[in-house]
Amino acid sequence: GEDVEQSLFLSVREGDSSVINCTYTDSSSTYLYWYKQEPGAGLQLLTYIFSNMDMKQDQRLTVLLNKKDKHLSLRIADTQTGDSAIYFCAERDDKIIFGKGTRLHILP
């Protein structure tokens, strides 16, 4: 069945770049998303990419999509303490499937 996998934890020093990776199985996915969830809050859409794109950049965020390998990544440049959160990768065709989330921890 459809599945979205991501590593559960990432630790990065403040000021460095964070790269969060995700793999998915549904080749018919039309859209791929990255969401951010801060403690005690709902999800916030960070960015999305169409399945026919390779890259999308939005300020400090860069999304890379390798459709052949079904691999999606989110790069956060100049990581700040406010970036500490859980990041969810999701794919969508008719329904939306989320990964289990990657908890990003920022080291001083």
Add this chain to the structure above:
Amino acid sequence: DSGVTQTPKHLITATGQRVTLRCSPRSGDLSVYWYQQSLDQGLQFLIQYYNGEERAKGNILERFSAQQFPDLHSELNLSSLELGDSALYFCASSVDGTGTDTQYFGPGTRLTVL
């Protein structure tokens, strides 16, 4: 504040009971989504409505049902509750429910089944 409201914020009930969770979308949004977030299952998409009609269905159990009313608010009904139904239930809304449409999430309802 996303503009999406959910009530109640917390709900504690017993196994076998039935509860109703309520969601009011952002003003102008026609589509509502329901999600369940639990430690073991992660975030699961349950169901989506657009302007009162069901648009997409995810991993929603038969014991669960939802509807969207003419004023666009939505209710998620959970019946014959089991311990495993304890989770955070999120509602989200978007303008037209398409793939590029930003979903705005509510603060969630935490359900505890004892």
